[in-house]
Amino acid sequence: EVQLVESGGGLVQPGRSLRLSCTASGFSFGDYGMSWFRQAPGKGLEWVAFIRIKAFGGTKEYAASVKGRFTISRDDSKNIAYLQMNSLTTEDTAVYYCSREMATIEEDAFDIWGQGTLVTVSS
């Protein structure tokens, strides 16, 4: 079964850091771009970051709201994508989802989503 499972969420104080993990199974992880999204309580979906496959340089893209604070990475040997979040603020409180890019074309849809992990930034 193709599956993504996020972990690492929790309660964190403003200004602190947190690292999220996204563990993939059921597909060839290294062949797919991976992305992180988030959804604040009662709000819409927001894209956070994207990382391409190694064959495309493993390059990374970030939303303006997190650039310079968040870092996306991947370990293809472990089938895991990470999101390192630094200098967290209350505005970062959200459910964080990881997702797989379909990769039938460049800049494709996101067809597999994890169940999400809640990050709460509060003192």
Place this chain on the structure above:
Amino acid sequence: SYELTQPPSVSVSSGQTASITCSGDKLGDKYAYWYQQRPGQSPVLVIYQDTKRPSGIPERFSGSNSGNTATLTISGTQAMDEADFYCQAWDSSTVVFGGGTKLTVL
């Protein structure tokens, strides 16, 4: 930055056709994608590359994209279709979402 605009809500009677629009500058020159999100659940891709349905998505879901507007159409809407729907596109290597549309089935 690029923006996608959706109506906040759309209502449709059970069995009728629902249309949800997504507007953006020259959106027709890009691919539009649509996701369904039921309460408390993760998003599900329902339309990709403007008109294609992923495996397992019912035929009553269809999409179009031309000019400045992409449209998600749900024919013979069922109660189970009640959800939030988000359009998405890529612009300058970034992912952009519309604000979402809450579909209510009466």
